[in-house]
């Protein structure tokens with residue numbers, strides 16, 4: 521007997537054979553991101569900024585090798601799984617001191633470089649000398665992600681350290697146990713917003729779209745041609761820069777008037793969601809002109825002091 525399946529059923533069936541969740545690998549993630557940022561910096565008018573972001577990513581690689589934070593206890597993980605909650609919530613997890621060790625490693629590395637404006641060294645010195653309680657308050661404010669950070673100059677450094685900490689935890693997690701059973705707009709591991717999405721080109725995820733967590737770098741499957749902000753399937757359109765790279769588009773939604781970028785590894789296997797998002801600001805300007813708002817921020821975007 522033959523059965524005819526509609527496209528949603530087919531997607532549901534095939535998606536069962538692809539991983540719903542991909543855990544980060546901090547030992548490779550930051551080195552790869554740094555290399556990508558350096559390559560993008562060499563060919564871009566934003567080169568100086570991308571070079572700075574590359575130095576942050578390279579420092580994150582050092583920091584990731586230096587810390588080994590412990591997961592929440594098994595009972596807490598089981599409770600999260602039972603209630604369908606992220607086991608490593610960006611807001612609410614009792615952070616270990618390891619993230620501050622990662623921060624000191626990152627500002628130490630950046631302070632050693634003479635390639636950046638004096639404002640960078642000044643922020644590094646300020647963070648190096650800050651009291652732990654002040655740093656914890658900065659982290660809590662940043663993780664609230666409400667767009668009211670009063671210290672934007674320090675934010676990328678603090679965000680970079682928190683990324684190292686959360687990706688180290690997510691890498692230790694049994695991610696399969698936390699795969700979402702319904703389409704999720706936020707990271708199943710830590711509850712943060714994705715920075716962008718990527719369509720993979722390598723087995724077993726080839727052709728499938730994943731959202732990339734801005735904090736812990738966990739990736740989770742989400743069907744294509746669906747607004748990743750509001751879930752709408754109608755009114756989703758793809759915009760790109762004329763004559764620009766085929767690997768980069770913005771997926772915009774007429775319903776909620778928001779967009780996120782989507783990267784296609786089949787067109788460029790080196791594409792990296794956070795790095796390529798930073799390097800494609802021209803696309804952000806195009807979407808802003810068309811009246812669309814970014815669905816969520818890039819944590820490494822640095823705003824120099826006043």
Ligand SMILES: [Zn+2]
Nearest residue numbers: 707710733736
């Ligand atoms: Zn996450």
Ligand SMILES: [Zn+2]
Nearest residue numbers: 747750773776
């Ligand atoms: Zn939408």
